[in-house]
Amino acid sequence: MSTQVPEQTEEESSADTESQSQSAAQQARMEKKRDRAAQRDQQREAEEAEREFSEDGTYLLKVFRYDPEIAGKQEPRFDEFHVPYHTGMTVLDALMYARDEYDSSLTFRHSCRQAVCGSDALFVNGRQRLGCKTQLSDLEEPVRIEPLPHQEVVKDLVVDMEHFYDQMHAVEPYFQTNDLPEGEQLQSRENREKIKMSTRCIWCGACMSSCNIAAGDNKYLGPAAINKAYRFTMDEREGEDMKEHRMKIMEQEHGVWRCQTQFSCTEVCPKDIPLTEHIQELKREAVKNNLKFW
Amino acid sequence: MHEHDVIVVGAGGAGLRAAIAAQEEGADVAIVSKLHPVRSHTGAAEGGINAALREGDSWEKHAYDTMKGSDYLGDAPAIETLCKDSPEEVIQLEHWGLAFSRDEDGRMSQRPFGGMSFPRTTYAGAETGHQLLHTMYEQLVKRGIQVYDEWYVTRLAVSDEEDPTDRECHGVVAYDIKSGGLDAFRARDGVILATGGPGQVFDHTTNAVANTGDGPAMAYRAGVPLEDMEFIQFHPTTLPSTGVLITEGVRGEGGILYNENGERFMFEYGYANNDGELASRDVVSRAELTEVNAGRGIEDEYVHLDMRHLGEERIIDRLENIVHLAEDFEGVDPLEQPMPVKPGQHYAMGGIETDENGETCISGLYAAGECACASVHGSNRLGGNALPELTVFGKRAGQHAAGGDLGTAKIETGKRGDWETGEVDTPVEPGDVSAPGEDVVADGSGGTTTSSGGSLSPEKYVQRALDTERERVESLLEKDEGRQHAEIRADVQKSMTRNVNVFREEAGLKQALRDIRDAREKYQDVYVADKSSTFNTDLIQTIETRNVLDLAEAITLGALARDEFRGAHWRKENQERRDEVWLKHTMLSWEDGRPDLWYRPVVLEGENKTYEPKVRSY
Structure with a gap:
């Protein structure tokens, strides 16, 4: 089973957008981050002021529940939890509170609490987000928490990740070269910088879940796997012949050409990876190399 | 029943490295892990990997720094192994594509870290662990190594001779989190524990929610000593x-x-x-x-x-x-x-006692990474020394388990060679709440079976462990009321942060032992409210909490026994290092449900020299 398809509100962008240089992208990202922080500070101050007047100081969560074998949960439903708020509380904190204090059967994946294990990608107020990285104060109440769309729900907020892993494994996601020196390989700072963002992926699956193409074409490699391929294709240490080999994987029927540049993956990526740009760059690379495309 | 040559428990840096090494040695290897490998907490490591790679640096200098940093509680053969093997392992990671930060000339960057006489911390931005974890997982995929992910190992299948050093490990029992079944995994050649740190013993920790010390707790109850548990690093x-x-x-x-x-x-x-x-x-x-x-x-x-x-x-x-x-x-x-x-x-210096090949005193049982204590870090770990520990000892454990020849270890394990008995005055009886031999299956420490004195076949031991775990899980799920794990765990975490923190004194440590005893009594009534066999995290956390209790107690017992200030362990009553008494490891063995305290001298004799303890002036 699957929860409802999210509405696509992102603007369509033209496919021929030139990708920015890495440092410009970096700067833009930092600015975005700063804007967000400033916005959040303002919002938080406003909300905290408001909260002083609020009677109980709690947040209302509406959480998707489903269990294939427990009576009353076999039909999906939403449970409400009123969670006492403290400054800095995240969606994950709120879920843990609800589980530990109200209902120990409330089930979700989580581990590191710091946006690096990628376990807790959720569909929060209609958008893919990491629970641990999402401040409650950034959200409208009630906070609606659902499992990632387009994936089978195992139980409550836990989805089956097998298909995601299969796609990740399908792109030969490991370093390969025909020319290994005895000692360390050299890599220019520029080249390391070029692949840096692509190596940040934490396999949370938010991008795949947000992608309309992946929802319609089960064989589409998807943004995360293509980004993984990008990470190696652009790594100068692998060498030219390996790059050619990788491009062949990318230009297959369910590879880069499926992407329609909707930018939903880039929008939701919790690690700010410019996924769409990476896919576009691989398309250009394919054209450049005169590879046939579908 | 699943069957492999080598079973690796845990899929962080040490587990992945062990699996790759075991396979390269020719073994049929599988990883069993409660998390998918990329979710492991190695991914949160930031700083870097210490390795003597550059001109002007040497493994000897790295070893000297590490021994000094350990405040002379590290064992020289383990430290020297770490420092000698680390450069080769860093080159290996680079060859596997790890995206290290680079200098202008294209070589891997290194930076200074605390306690280092040379800037040898090799890094990838402030996300070295993430890069390392993913690079090694990629190699796992390349090699097609089998992973049973979201399978939670709850018990080791170990034979039952009277003396732990006569015992042998034949496999593990694991719970399939997705579908709820228990199954046995027979390991023909060895089991490697790589389960990470016990940070969840405390309530303010850099560790993940999954870091509940499962490996050390299981090994402890199977007869392997825990070493130097009082040494906990608090990151500033x-x-x-x-x-x-x-x-x-x-x-x-x-x-x-x-x-x-x-x-x-x-x-x-x-x-x-x-x-x-x-x-x-x-x-x-x-x-x-x-x-x-x-x-x-x-x-x-x-x-x-x-x-x-x-x-x-x-x-x-x-x-x-x-x-x-x-x-x-x-x-x-x-x-x-x-x-x-x-x-x-932040980090536990202590853990499952192993030698420099990663082997414990139980034949066929290994440990590597933070869950193990070889001992490299002694009473204090230097920044940048945890990641090389994962790769160096993960690899060695994998090789050795798969039959590779690493030579005879210089470090002794178990109650063999040089050791002395110890005593500690506790306000309450530590260990199991039930009397020895009683049915304590509910809290995972024992079973209802009687000892065979080591006479069963490996398959029988594995089957017996599986039966015991079935009984335990059934009894946890059968109860309809009682205490819940979250309350018990939170009580212990709070007490540990209050009483067994950076500053430690006798009264506080004794209070922690009382609190742990209370928690153990409450745990007798623990029940699992969620009866589902699908992704039952209530059950998993209940079992984990039992492990948290055993480790909290071991940490506190060590801290109470050691009345000196050494490395990360500070005692109000004795604010100085006392080499004349304490140049020895704190050992705890689980005997019939009771912790037994003993000591083993530190090994300061290295390959070419003996490290002389110097006054700590930093």
Whole structure:
């Protein structure tokens, strides 16, 4: 089973957008981050002021529940939890509170609490987000928490990740070269910088879940796997012949050409990876190399 | 029943490295892990990997620094193995494509870290662990190594001879989290524990929720001693609201600590006149808490870590991840404001006793990484020494388990060779609440079966372990009322942070033992409210909590016994290192449900020299 398809509100962008240089992208990202922080500070101050007047100081969560074998949960439903708020509380904190204090059967994946294990990608107020990285104060109440769309729900907020892993494994996601020196390989700072963002992926699956193409074409490699391929294709240490080999994987029927540049993956990526740009760059690379495309 | 040559439990850095090494040695290997490999907490490591790679550096210098940092409680053969093998392992990681930060000439960058006489910390931004974890998982995929992910190992299948050193490990029992079944995994050649740290014993920790010390707890109950458990590293720079780690790299690059008055207290109050912010982690942690206790903390809780003067370019180049962490988890932009920081539980120096080949005193049972104690870190770990430990000892354990010849280990394990008995005065009886031999299946420490004296076949031991676990899980699920694990766990975590923290004194340690005893009594009534066999995290956490209890007790017993100040362990009653009494490892063995305390001398004899303990002046 699957929860409802999210509405696509992102603007369509033209496919021929030139990708920015890495440092410009970096700067833009930092600015975005700063804007967000400033916005959040303002919002938080406003909300905290408001909260002083609020009677109980709690947040209302509406959480998707489903269990294939427990009576009353076999039909999906939403449970409400009123969670006492403290400054800095995240969606994950709120879920843990609800589980530990109200209902120990409330089930979700989580581990590191710091946006690096990628376990807790959720569909929060209609958008893919990491629970641990999402401040409650950034959200409208009630906070609606659902499992990632387009994936089978195992139980409550836990989805089956097998298909995601299969796609990740399908792109030969490991370093390969025909020319290994005895000692360390050299890599220019520029080249390391070029692949840096692509190596940040934490396999949370938010991008795949947000992608309309992946929802319609089960064989589409998807943004995360293509980004993984990008990470190696652009790594100068692998060498030219390996790059050619990788491009062949990318230009297959369910590879880069499926992407329609909707930018939903880039929008939701919790690690700010410019996924769409990476896919576009691989398309250009394919054209450049005169590879046939579908 | 599944069957493989080598079973690796846990899929972080040590587990992945072990699996790759075992396969290269020709073994049919499988990993069983409660998390998918990429979810492992190795991914949170930030700082880097110490390796003597460059001209002017040598493994001998690295070993000297590490022994000094251990405050002379590390074993020389383990330390020298780490330092000799680390450069080769870093090159291996580079060959596997790890995206290390680079110098202008294209070589891997290295930076200074606390306690290092040479800038040998090889890094990938402030996300070295993430890069390392993913690089090794990629190699696992390449090699097609089988992973049973989201399978939670709950028991080791070990034979039952009277003396633990006669026992043999034949496999493990694991619970399939997705579908709820228990199954046995027979290991023909060996089981390698690589389950990570026990940070969840404390309530303010940099560790993941999954870091519940499962490996050490299972090994302990199977007869393997736990070593030097009192040595817990409290990292001086964690974010106050979540415990998220801010890497020592910030101070390595020049970050400065200030108190509420804007004073650079590391110098102004004389905590470390030479090294300042880069003093040893324990020194900085105690300095911070002393400032807070003297009323010079901010909001009576934390101090400030300022890196603004480094400039945006340098920060983004080398520490970008920190900008994101501070913003996302504390709402502070470190390019504009200093970051609030306070000490948090970070790392366990102690763990499952092993030799330098990763083997325990139980034949066929290995451990590597943070769950193990070889011992490399002694009483204090240097920054940048955890990641090389994963790869070096993960590899060795994998090779040895698969039959590789690593030579005879110099480090003794189990109650063999040189050891002495110990005593500690406890306010309550530690160990199982039930009397020895009673049915304690519910809390996972024993079983209803009687000892065969080592006469069963390997398959029978594995089957017996499976039967015991079935009984345990059924009994946890059968109960309809009682206590819940969350309450019990929270009580213990709070007591540990209050009483077994940076500053330790006898009365507090005894209080912690009373609290743990209370928690053990409550655990007798624990029940699992969720009856589902699908992804039952209520059940998993209930079983984990039992492990947390055993480890909390072991840490506190060691801390109470050791009345000296060494490395990360500070005692109010004796604020100096006492080499004449304490140049020895604290050992705890689980015997019939009771912790048995004993000691083993430190091995200071290295390959070419003997390390002479020097007065600690840093």
